[in-house]
Amino acid sequence: MIEILVLYYSRHGATAELARHVVRGIEGEPGATARLRTVPGSGAAPRSVPASGAVYASHADLQDCAGLVLGSPVRFGNMAGALQNFFEGTSGLWLSGALSGKPAGVFASGSTPHGGQEATLLSMMLPLLHHGMLIVGLPFTEPALGDTPGGGTPYGASRIAGVDGQRPLVAAERQLAQALGRRVAATAVRLAAGR
Numbered sequence: 001m002i003e004i005l006v007l008y009y010s011r012h013g014a015t016a017e018l019a020r021h022v023v024r025g026i027e028g029e030p031g032a033t034a035r036l037r038t039v040p041g042s043g044a045a046p047r048s049v050p051a052s053g054a055v056y057a058s059h060a061d062l063q064d065c066a067g068l069v070l071g072s073p074v075r076f077g078n079m080a081g082a083l084q085n086f087f088e089g090t091s092g093l094w095l096s097g098a099l100s101g102k103p104a105g106v107f108a109s110g111s112t113p114h115g116g117q118e119a120t121l122l123s124m125m126l127p128l129l130h131h132g133m134l135i136v137g138l139p140f141t142e143p144a145l146g147d148t149p150g151g152g153t154p155y156g157a158s159r160i161a162g163v164d165g166q167r168p169l170v171a172a173e174r175q176l177a178q179a180l181g182r183r184v185a186a187t188a189v190r191l192a193a194g195r
């Protein structure tokens with residue numbers, strides 16, 4: 001069994017909900033399982049265990065995983081500082097090449113349709129490429145990509161949570177988040193088998 005790390009930051013829960021669908025996609029792939037982790041918010045008092053939800057990621061989680069799916073809220077068209085901060089602490093892993101050659105995908109939640117989801121997804125790929133990860137996107141062979149009324153892009157999964165954060169996930173957003181998890185997991189399974 002290979003393990004895919006789903007690492008996300010979420011302040012109000014919209015990215016966390018998308019992360020759970022990524023996990024479902026991973027766990028639907030034979031031979032793969034998911035490990036769900038988060039990071040502390042910027043400026044939050046450091047705690048070893050969060051009050052609720054997924055536990056905080058460690059460098060060992062990155063070291064151990066066979067693949068990574070990284071999720072963030074859209075923050076002015078960029079990934080959240082909390083995740084940026086986490087990656088700025090990974091230079092030891094970069095030096096050792098711990099993530100090099102592993103597949104990775106990205107997902108994001110924003111409030112408005114044209115508020116910077118794609119820019120955020122692309123920005124999230126940058127540290128992953130520096131680490132030598134192999135980026136897995138979403139092709140238009142995924143039917144939901146062609147007619148989504150909400151989020152979902154070739155660069156990764158996404159959702160539009162609404163300005164009040166209350167807009168429910170639409171079917172296409174759910175399907176594409178699951179497809180992203182499945183695609184990263186399937187790639188990792190094939191790489192592990194030398195295929």
Ligand SMILES: Cc1cc2nc3c(=O)[nH]c(=O)nc-3n(C[C@H](O)[C@H](O)[C@H](O)COP(=O)(O)O)c2cc1C
Nearest residue numbers: 010011012013014015073074076077110111112115
């Ligand atoms: C500082 C800040 C900047 C934001 N910038 C954007 C933005 O550029 N575009 C956008 O669509 N939403 C933006 N948002 C809204 C969040 O991306 C959105 O509410 C998201 O769904 C929150 O995810 P969460 O519930 O996982 O925390 C911003 C929110 C904050 C707090």
